[in-house]
Amino acid sequence: MIDLIIIGGGPAGYVAAERAGHKGLKVLLIEKKALGGVCLNEGCIPTKTMLYSAKTYENALHGENYGVFAGKVSFDYGKIVSRKDKIVRKLVAGVKSKMKQNNVTVVEGEAMIKGRSDKGIEVSANGENYLGANLLICTGSEASVPPIPGLKEAGELILTNREILQLKEQPKSLIVIGGGVIGMEFASFYNSLGTKVTVIEMLPEILGTTDSELSAMLRSQYAKRGIEFNLNAKVTRVDGNKVIYEKDGQTHTAEGEKILLSVGRRANIQGFGLETLNVETTRAGIKVDEKMRTNVPNVYAAGDVTGFSLLAHTASREGEVVVNNLTGKSDIMRYNAIPGVVYTNPEIAGVGETEESAKEKGIAYKVAKLPMAYSGRFVAENEGGSGVCKVLIGEKYGEVLGVHMLGNPSSEMIYGACIAIENELTLDEMKEVVFPHPTVSEIFKEVVFAF
Numbered sequence: 001m002i003d004l005i006i007i008g009g010g011p012a013g014y015v016a017a018e019r020a021g022h023k024g025l026k027v028l029l030i031e032k033k034a035l036g037g038v039c040l041n042e043g044c045i046p047t048k049t050m051l052y053s054a055k056t057y058e059n060a061l062h063g064e065n066y067g068v069f070a071g072k073v074s075f076d077y078g079k080i081v082s083r084k085d086k087i088v089r090k091l092v093a094g095v096k097s098k099m100k101q102n103n104v105t106v107v108e109g110e111a112m113i114k115g116r117s118d119k120g121i122e123v124s125a126n127g128e129n130y131l132g133a134n135l136l137i138c139t140g141s142e143a144s145v146p147p148i149p150g151l152k153e154a155g156e157l158i159l160t161n162r163e164i165l166q167l168k169e170q171p172k173s174l175i176v177i178g179g180g181v182i183g184m185e186f187a188s189f190y191n192s193l194g195t196k197v198t199v200i201e202m203l204p205e206i207l208g209t210t211d212s213e214l215s216a217m218l219r220s221q222y223a224k225r226g227i228e229f230n231l232n233a234k235v236t237r238v239d240g241n242k243v244i245y246e247k248d249g250q251t252h253t254a255e256g257e258k259i260l261l262s263v264g265r266r267a268n269i270q271g272f273g274l275e276t277l278n279v280e281t282t283r284a285g286i287k288v289d290e291k292m293r294t295n296v297p298n299v300y301a302a303g304d305v306t307g308f309s310l311l312a313h314t315a316s317r318e319g320e321v322v323v324n325n326l327t328g329k330s331d332i333m334r335y336n337a338i339p340g341v342v343y344t345n346p347e348i349a350g351v352g353e354t355e356e357s358a359k360e361k362g363i364a365y366k367v368a369k370l371p372m373a374y375s376g377r378f379v380a381e382n383e384g385g386s387g388v389c390k391v392l393i394g395e396k397y398g399e400v401l402g403v404h405m406l407g408n409p410s411s412e413m414i415y416g417a418c419i420a421i422e423n424e425l426t427l428d429e430m431k432e433v434v435f436p437h438p439t440v441s442e443i444f445k446e447v448v449f450a451f
Contacts, residue, residue, distance in 0.1 A: 001026075001120060001131055001132070001133055002026050002027070002028045002130055002131065002132040002133065003020070003025040003026045003027065003132070003133055003134065003326075004016075004017075004020050004025050004026070004027050004028070004132060004133070004134045004135075004136060004323075004326065005027075005028045005030070005121065005123050005130060005132035005134070005135050005136070006027065006028065006029045006030065006135075006136045006138060007030050007111040007113075007123065007135070007136070007137050007138060007139055007272060008030075008031060008037065008137065008138030008139045008140055008303070008305070009029055009030075009031030009034075009035040009036065009037060009095070009106070009138075010036065010037020010038060010039055010040075010138055010140050010303055010304075010312075010315065011036075011037060011039050011040075011303065011312040011313070011315040011316045011319070012136075012138040012140075012302035012303030012304075012305075012315035012316060012318055012319040013029060013031070013037070013136070013138035013302075013303070013319065014029065014035055014036065014037075014095050014098070014099065015315075015316040015319045015320060016136055016138070016302065016319030016320065016322055016323050017029045017099060017102070017104045018098050018099065018102050018104065019319070019320055019323040019324075020102075020104075020323045020326065020327070021099070021102030021103050021104040022102045023323065023327045025323075025326070025327065026103075027102075027103075027104045027105065028104075028105045028107065028130055028132065029099065029104050029105070029106050029107070030106075030107045030109065030110075030111040030123070030125045031106065031107075031108060032108070032109060032110045032111070034092055035092055035095040035096055035099070035106070036088075036091065036092050036095050037138075037140055037303075038140055038141070038142075038161075038304075039312040039315075040088060040091055040092060040095070041088055041092070042161055042162045042165060043161060043182075043312075044312050045087060045088060045091060046084045046085075046087070046088055046165050047161075047165070047182075047185055047186070047189070047343070048343055049083060049084045049087045049088075050080055050081075050084050050165075050189055051185060051188065051189050051343050051344075051345070053075070053080045053083065054080075054188070054189045054192035054193060054345070055192070055345050057073065057075045057192060057193070058192050058345060060073045061073050062383075065383040065384065066383060075193065077169065077170040077193070078168065081167070081168065084165070107125045107126060107128075108126075109125040109126035110125060110126075110272070111123055111124070111125045111272050112124045112125070112272055112273045113135070113272060113273030113274060113276050113277060114129065114273065114276065115273075115276040115277065116276075116277060116296075116298075119131060120132055120133050120298075121133075121134070121135045121277075121298065121299065123135065133298060134298045134299075134300065134326060135298065135299045135300065136300045136301070136302060136319070136322055137274070137279075137286060137294075137299070137300065137301040137302075137305055138301070138302050138303045138305060138315070138319065139267075139268040139269070139272060139303075139305045140267075140268055140303055140304045140305060141265040141266055141267050141268055141285075141304035141305065141307075141310060142265060142266060142268055143160035143161055143162065143261065143262075143264075143265055144261075144263050144264045144265055144266045145160070145261060146261075146263055148235055148236075148237060148238055149236070149237040149238070150237045150238035150239055150240075151238050151261075153238075153240075154238050154240060154241070154259065157240065157241050157257075157258060157259055158238070158259050158261060159258055159259065159260050159261065160260070160261050160262075161182055161186075161262070164186060164258070164260055167258075170190070170193055170194075170195060171190070171195055171256070171257040171258040172195060172196065172257050173195060173196040173197075173198075173255070173256040173257045173258075174186075174187075174190050174195050174196070174197050174198070174256050174257065174258050174259075174260060175197075175198045175200065175243050175254050175255075175256035175258070175259045175260065176197060176198065176199045176200070176260045176262055177200050177235055177243065177259065177260065177261050177262060177263060178200075178201065178202075178260075178261065178262035178263040178264070179199045179200075179201035179203075179206035179207065179229070179231075179262075180206070180207060180208050180262060180263075180264065181207060181208075181210075181340075181342050182262045183199065183201075183206075183260065183262030184199075184206060184207060184218075184222075184342060184344055185342065185343055185344060186260055186262070187199055187222070187227055188222070188343075188344040188345060191222065191225055191226060191227050192345065196226070196256075197226070197227045197228070198227070198228045198230070198254045198256060199227060199228065199229050199230065200230045200233050200235060200243060200245055200254065201229070201230065201231050201232075201233060202232070202233065202234055202235075203231065203232070204231055204232055205219070205231065206218070206219050206229070206231070207342060207348070209340075209354070209356075209357070210340065210342065210348060210350060210354070210404075211348075211350055211354045211355065211356075211390065211404040212354070212355075212356060213355070213388075213390070214348055214350070214388065214390070214404055214405075214406040215348070217386075217388065217406055218342070218344060218346070218348055218406060221346070221386075222344070228254075230245065230247060230252070230254070232247060232248070233245045233246065233247040233252070234246050234247075236251075238259065241255055241256055241257065241258075241259070242254070242255050243255075243256070243259060265304065265310055266307075267284060267285030267286065267304060267305045267306070267307045268304075268305060269281055269285060269286060269305060274286075277294075277296050277299055278295075278296065279294045279295065279296050279299060279301075280294065280295040282307065283307075284306070284307025284308065285301075285304070285305050285306045285307025285308070286301040286305050286306050286307075287306075288300070288301050288302075288306050290332040290333050291321060291322075291325050291331070291332055291333070292306075292318050292321050292322045292325075292333060300322045302315060302318035302319045302321075302322055303315035303318060303319070306318070308335070309335055309338055311338065311340065313338070313339070314335070314338050317333065318333055321333045334422075336352065336421060336422075337351055337352060337418045337419075337421040337422040338351065338418075339351040339414045339415065339417075339418050341410070341411045341414065343411065345408070346382075346385065346387055346406060346407045346408045346410070347405075347406075347407070347408055347409065347410040347411050348404075348405070348406050348410060349404070349405050349410035349411050349413065349414035350402065350403065350404035350405065350414070351402065351403055351404075351414055351417050351418050351421060352392065352400070352401050352402030352403060352417070352421045353365070353392055353401045353402035354392075354402060354404065355367060355392065357402075358392060358401060358402070363394070363401065364394070364395035364396060365392045365393060365394060365395055365401055366392070366393045366395055366451060367390060367391070367392050367393075368390070368391055368393075368447050368448075368450040368451045369388055369389060369390035369391070369447060369450075370388070370389055370443065370446055370447050370450055371386065371387065371388055372385070372386065372387030372388060372389060372405075372406070372407040372440070372443055373386070373387075374443055374446045375438070375439070375440045375442050375443045375446070376438045377438040377439050377440045377442070378407060378440045378443065380438070381408075381440075382407065382408060385407065385408070386407070387405065387406045387407020387408075387410075388405070388406050388407070389403070389404075389405045389406075389407075389443040389444060389446075389447050390402075390403070390404045390405075390447070391403050391444070391447045391448060391451075393427050393451060397426065398426040398427040398428065399424050399425065399426050399427075400417070400420040400421050400424075400425055400426070400427070400430060401421070402417075402421070403417035403420070403421075403444065405443070407440070408440075409440065413440060413441040413444070416441060416444060417444065427448060427451060430444075430445065430448045431445070431448055431449060433445065
């Protein structure tokens with residue numbers, strides 16, 4: 001009898017497998033493609049690798065701002081892609097090594113749930129049947145493809161996050177349908193390399209639930225760099241390499257060599273026998289409670305398949321919650337301090353309540369913000385750069401409700417705000433925390449003293 005069968009080797013699945021194996025459980029992990037899931041193979045890691053190449057190129061282009069003259073600066077798109085592939089291979093091998101170190105049995109193949117009996121839950125893969133006491137479903141998500149007329153006929157002109165990462169040549173022009181995180185990161189990358197980028201977004205602002213003030217600031221910076229933004233715009237059809245959209249009651253056309261679809265993701269809940277267990281689902285994905293339990297005993301779900309917080313770090317934590325409860329440690333999943341990062345240049349990072357969400361929930365708050373230029377380290381390393389740090393404090397108790405930053409390296413600083421929110425630190429308590437000097441992270445404390 002296997003203690004835990006896991007379907008899906010993404011951040012939820014492989015982290016859960018590692019933790020469970022480390023704690024002595026007998027674990028079977030089934031993955032039909034490559035360990036690491038979408039994040040490692042088609043998302044987080046390859047995009048950040050390419051974005052770093054673009055950032056390095058931009059830094060070299062503007063080296064004279066720092067007294068550094070690099071001569072003729074150029075890039076090799078093929079080498080950028082090759083390096084991305086090399087990094088992915090290296091990290092996939094690392095995940096495989098972790099599975100081996102923690103005695104996790106990995107099966108490469110498609111899993112199919114056969115059902116459950118008094119003996120346990122039966123799952124098959126590659127013609128073999130396996131019986132498990134517990135089942136964790138981590139089948140992830142896939143790019144949503146809306147029913148826009150003309151999409152299918154456009155063929156290879158249409159890309160999702162998967163296909164765009166496989167391009168061997170840089171497109172001269174790119175239309176991005178959807179100005180969310182994925183869309184903006186690809187827009188940033190290609191804009192840095194000189195591709196003409198057009199973003200078409202249905203909402204009034206890019207980046208969805210990100211702090212709207214910071215989103216608008218980032219959009220303004222990229223507009224100055226040449227990205228064309230069309231907000232409040234609804235795509236009505238695609239005609240070859242042309243995207244037809246409506247805005248302000250008028251019909252417009254955008255033309256590009258490639259078209260990136262970036263309008264969200266949907267949970268993978270079909271094709272692996274989920275219906276045999278009568279697991280309850282919602283429109284978003286598999287329904288779970290705070291311990292990641294489904295309505296079926298001994299059946300759990302974690303990661304994008306729940307359709308709640310489609311982030312790799314959320315998925316990993318959800319997998320940990322499952323394992324902790326299986327191994328005797330009572331644990332629940334909390335979503336109040338999940339950080340979100342947009343790896344553009346400059347970066348945006350935020351955690352907790354935004355002004356918009358606080359108002360929507362009726363939370364009384366105070367807000368303070370300062371330019372990133374209040375940090376000496378930021379000024380030293382970001383010649384001509386701008387940014388802001390915004391902090392929300394609860395009006396009644398003075399607790400940290402949310403922190404939102406625009407400016408590099410926000411992604412590396414936001415964890416401090418996560419800890420503050422997770423531990424319900426107050427304004428007065430934050431004032432007593434000692435920050436290293438000089439660091440950009442000091443901006444957090446500077447804003448705290450601005451209240």
